[in-house]
Amino acid sequence: MSASLTSTRKLKLSVTVRVMDSFHGNRISDLLFDMFKKNGFEEAVMFLADRGYDRRGLATSGVLGLSLKLHVTIETIEEKEKLLPLVPRIKEIVGSNGWITLQEVEVL
Secondary structure (H helix, E strand, C coil), X not given: CCCCCCCXXXXXXEXXXXXXXXXXXXEHHHHHHHHHHHCCCCCEEEEECCEEEECCEEEECCXXXXXXCCEEEEEEEEXXXXXXXXXXXXXXXXXXXXXXXXXXXXXX
């Protein structure tokens, strides 16, 4: 790495669920976005899959490009001290609906 580049170590959280998966009547993706914003995270992004599968079956976008079964991934990169305390609540919200990954990343 060049001496002129500065970097910071942070954590990247990725959560993948289906678009309409919910927790107590609220979409999981909306709950996570609200949680990240309320806790002062700088940003989060949501990726909508074109197709995918899991133990609940296959999901494709089809002719009209719409499916309520499609997967969505919500990602954020944040300081370890801000992110780690929220992981138990995130695990509770996601439950068995999807998967959660957490990895250390270098932000340039």
